[in-house]
Amino acid sequence: MDDQTHVEWREWGQAAFDEAQESNKPVLLSLSATWCASCHEMDTETYAEPRIAANVNDGFVPVRVDVDRHPRVRERYNMGGFPTTAFLTPEGKLLTGAMYLGPDGMRQVLDRVREMWDAKGSEAGRVPRALAGNPTPSSEVTxxxxxxxxxxxxxxxxxxxxxxxxxxxxxxxxxxxxxxxxxxxxxxxxxxxxxxxxxxxxxxxxxxxxxxxxxxxxxxxxxxxxxxxxxxxxxxxxxxxxxxxxxxxxxxxxxxxxxxxxxxxxxxxxxxxxxxxxxxxxxxxxxxxxxxxxxxxxxxxxxxxxxxxxxxxxxxxxxxxxxxxxxxxxxxxxxxxxxxxxxxxxxxxxxxxxxxxxxxxxxxxxxxxxxxxxxxxxxxxxxxxxxxxxxxxxxxxxxxxxxxxxxxxxxxxxxxxxxxxxxxxxxxxxxxxxxxxxxxxxxxxxxxxxxxxxxxxxxxxxxxxxxxxxxxxxxxxDPLVVAVADDVGSDLHRAALRIADHEKVVVPAADSDDYEAGTAYLLDGDERRPAQTPEELMATVAEHARL
Missing domain, CATH: 1.50.10.10 (Glycosyltransferase)
Known part of the structure; x- marks a missing residue:
């Protein structure tokens, strides 16, 4: 075994999977993040161990992915948190995976994956249920x-x-x-x-x-x-x-x-x-x-x-x-x-x-x-x-x-x-x-x-x-909608934004052809409830809430 002291990471891309196919090796996918302390700890304690690095380089195609930059990869291969260490077939199917692995744990997992690969090859890969193409469980919205x-x-x-x-x-x-x-x-x-x-x-x-x-x-x-x-x-x-x-x-x-x-x-x-x-x-x-x-x-x-x-x-x-x-x-x-x-x-x-x-x-x-x-x-x-x-x-x-x-x-x-x-x-x-x-x-x-x-x-x-x-x-x-036929930033507009319902929708500078200028309207279905001052608007909203 060569005395290699670091893992030779590939970037996520088709080239890495082509290499795995040509060399008949599984892919070791490491999901990491800049903010993840355990990810950096695993780099210094596990991947930096020379024998582990050599084993990874010899027996696998190692790929490193920043989960913030590649959210689709994150969602398909995440094992429940970060770091994630996932093992894939050259077609991208999942063999197995884990989260943080110390040196001893990594040695055991590498041996198990190699045994699995030698016994079954790509046939050991699986597709998670969420990616199986099944229809979503649709029904009425009630x-x-x-x-x-x-x-x-x-x-x-x-x-x-x-x-x-x-x-x-x-x-x-x-x-x-x-x-x-x-x-x-x-x-x-x-x-x-x-x-x-x-x-x-x-x-x-x-x-x-x-x-x-x-x-x-x-x-x-x-x-x-x-x-x-x-x-x-x-x-x-x-x-x-x-x-x-x-x-x-x-x-x-x-x-x-x-x-x-x-x-x-x-x-x-x-x-x-x-x-x-x-x-x-x-x-x-x-x-x-x-x-x-x-x-x-x-x-x-x-x-x-x-x-x-x-x-x-x-x-x-x-x-x-x-x-x-x-x-x-x-x-x-x-x-x-x-x-x-x-x-x-x-x-x-x-x-x-x-x-x-x-x-x-x-x-x-x-x-x-x-x-x-x-x-x-x-x-x-x-x-x-x-x-x-x-x-x-x-x-x-x-x-x-x-x-x-x-x-x-x-x-x-x-x-x-x-x-x-x-x-x-x-x-x-x-x-x-x-x-x-x-x-x-x-x-x-x-x-x-x-x-x-x-x-x-x-x-x-x-x-x-x-x-x-x-x-x-x-x-x-029906949504709570307030149309304001007044300037953006006006007292009436600011009052509409401060109605105590964070799901409301405020339509500012509403078309004066449809609304009277200087007026806010609480829209309730086909009904329009006008208010010309912030106080009137709040009173109108309070009355609407009681109905």
């Missing part, structure tokens, strides 16, 4: 979906420590937002726990999760996606309560995103944990003299769309101009650099020098549509971009009644369609906003199909995807 998910809130809620579940605690910002309208005390207590245990009091921003039920054993990664959704969740809690304890963490996280992770064009993707666990016990001055945590400043389309949505939501409730300015700057970058690069309406995941990410990913399209719909409501602009991005997704990704996660093409199992529930929920929610803002019911029809595609299994959907209940509820009753 109020029972919302009722089930609301019941799940109470069933899974941790009365002692807050949050949902009895093991590790994740913030689950979208579940919090669903609970704000149905189990508000649970939502607020959970945000209290997130603020008290996962918020970085020195630099701002939220850590990824707590490893224990009582919110201890904090894992100190900070990811853009989680921080953006938490800004919006805390802002929405402030909308309902007016309590500064919810506004302040949102404000400080806005500062974190626009300072620590700001690249000049957008918000970077993540900040990993520091090498020493004591780093987050230091004050600001002490941290300044210590090596900073590893940071990925890649500007990802979906994460930045979430950030723009969150910043504009926060601005809508507070008039904070800093949030407004940076929200607009992010939208400008999305529109200039990442939307329409390939063709009209198509979103590219990232561009980093010569490294260009995939295009037409459902997650990115859903979030970009939502962000520009938010911009239309708050800034009075963005509708054209939202429509173009939505139209591209519907044309390219929507078939058989639901959305695929991306093009059904690529190496490994990327050519097998995956129809993720969470991605369909995000897109359906954005399309419902777009249907109102564009006055186009076809978007609502697509959203209805996408939600109905999973309704046959609604009773098996858990609290982690509680947003499914929220979007189903929006389809089962």
């Amino acid at each position: 109020p029972a979906i919302e009722e089930h998910l609301a019941g799940q809130l109470s069933e899974k809620y941790d009365e002692r420590f807050a949050g949902w579940g009895s093991d590790a605690k994740f913030p689950m910002a979208r579940t919090v937002e669903f609970a704000l309208k149905r189990e508000r005390e649970q939502a607020l207590r959970t945000l209290d726990a997130v603020r008290d245990h996962l918020f970085d009091d020195v630099a701002g921003g939220f850590f990824r999760y707590a490893g224990s039920r009582d919110w201890s054993d904090v894992h100190h990664e900070k990811r853009l996606d989680a921080n953006a959704t938490l800004v919006r969740a805390f802002a929405n809690a402030y909308l309902y309560t007016g309590d500064e304890v919810y506004r302040e963490p949102a404000a400080r996280t806005v500062d974190y995103l626009t300072d620590e992770l700001w690249t000049g064009l957008g918000v970077g993707g993540s900040q990993g944990p520091a090498e020493g666990r004591d780093y987050y016990l230091l004050d600001a001055e002490e941290r300044a003299e210590t090596r900073r945590p590893r940071t990925d400043l890649t500007v990802f389309a979906g994460g930045n769309a979430l950030a723009a949505d969150a910043l504009l939501t926060y601005h809508a409730y507070t008039d904070d101009e800093h949030a407004r300015e940076y929200g607009r700057r992010i939208l400008d970058t999305l529109q200039t650099d990442l939307v329409g690069r390939e063709r009209e309406g198509v979103v590219t995941r990232f561009v980093a020098g010569d490294d260009v990410g995939e295009s037409l990913l459902l997650e990115d399209h859903a979030r970009v549509v939502a962000a520009f719909c938010r911009a239309q409501q708050v800034l009075g602009e963005g509708l054209d971009v939202a429509r173009a991005v939505a139209d591209a997704a519907v044309e390219e990704l929507f078939d058989e009644g639901s959305f695929r996660d991306g093009p059904a093409a690529g190496p490994g199992m990327l050519d097998r369609p995956l129809r993720p529930l969470d991605g369909n929920v995000e897109m359906a929610d954005a399309l419902l906003d777009l249907a109102v803002l564009a006055d186009d019911e076809s978007y609502r029809d697509v959203a209805h199909d996408a939600v109905g595609a999973f309704a046959g299994a609604a009773d098996r959907i858990g609290v982690q995807v509680a947003g499914y209940g929220g979007v189903a509820a929006r389809l089962c009753r």
Whole structure:
């Protein structure tokens, strides 16, 4: 055996699978992330061991994938967390896999996989059920979906420590937002726990999760996606309560995103944990003299769309101009650099020098549509971009009644369609906003199909995807819509944005040919309820809520 001291990683691509086919070797796929401490630990403790590295290089085709840059690979081969070590046939089918493997564990797994490969070869590979091409469990969209998910809130809620579940605690910002309208005390207590245990009091921003039920054993990664959704969740809690304890963490996280992770064009993707666990016990001055945590400043389309949505939501409730300015700057970058690069309406995941990410990913399209719909409501602009991005997704990704996660093409199992529930929920929610803002019911029809595609299994959907209940509820009753025939930023427009319902849709600068200038209208089916002052508008909304 050669004395090789490092694994010779290949990039994800057809060339690696062709090499595996020609050499009759299985593929060792390592799913890693910049922010993942265990991934870096496995590199230094396992893959750096010379005999293991030599064994991997001799017997396998090793492929390293950054899960943030390749979400479709992540979703098809993830073994439950990161790092993931998956073993594949040259056709991309799954042989077996595990998460973190120390040196002894890796030696055992390598031996078992080689034995399996020698005995059965590619016949040992399998295709996960989600990629088998089976139809989704479609059924009618009824109020029972919302009722089930609301019941799940109470069933899974941790009365002692807050949050949902009895093991590790994740913030689950979208579940919090669903609970704000149905189990508000649970939502607020959970945000209290997130603020008290996962918020970085020195630099701002939220850590990824707590490893224990009582919110201890904090894992100190900070990811853009989680921080953006938490800004919006805390802002929405402030909308309902007016309590500064919810506004302040949102404000400080806005500062974190626009300072620590700001690249000049957008918000970077993540900040990993520091090498020493004591780093987050230091004050600001002490941290300044210590090596900073590893940071990925890649500007990802979906994460930045979430950030723009969150910043504009926060601005809508507070008039904070800093949030407004940076929200607009992010939208400008999305529109200039990442939307329409390939063709009209198509979103590219990232561009980093010569490294260009995939295009037409459902997650990115859903979030970009939502962000520009938010911009239309708050800034009075963005509708054209939202429509173009939505139209591209519907044309390219929507078939058989639901959305695929991306093009059904690529190496490994990327050519097998995956129809993720969470991605369909995000897109359906954005399309419902777009249907109102564009006055186009076809978007609502697509959203209805996408939600109905999973309704046959609604009773098996858990609290982690509680947003499914929220979007189903929006389809089962008329939305709360306020059309404002007044200037963007006027007192009447600002009052409409602050109506205490985070699922409402505000149509600013409504056409004066249809509405009287200087008037806001609460639209209830075919009925229009006018109000000419913020006070009248709030009274009209309160009366509507009592009916």
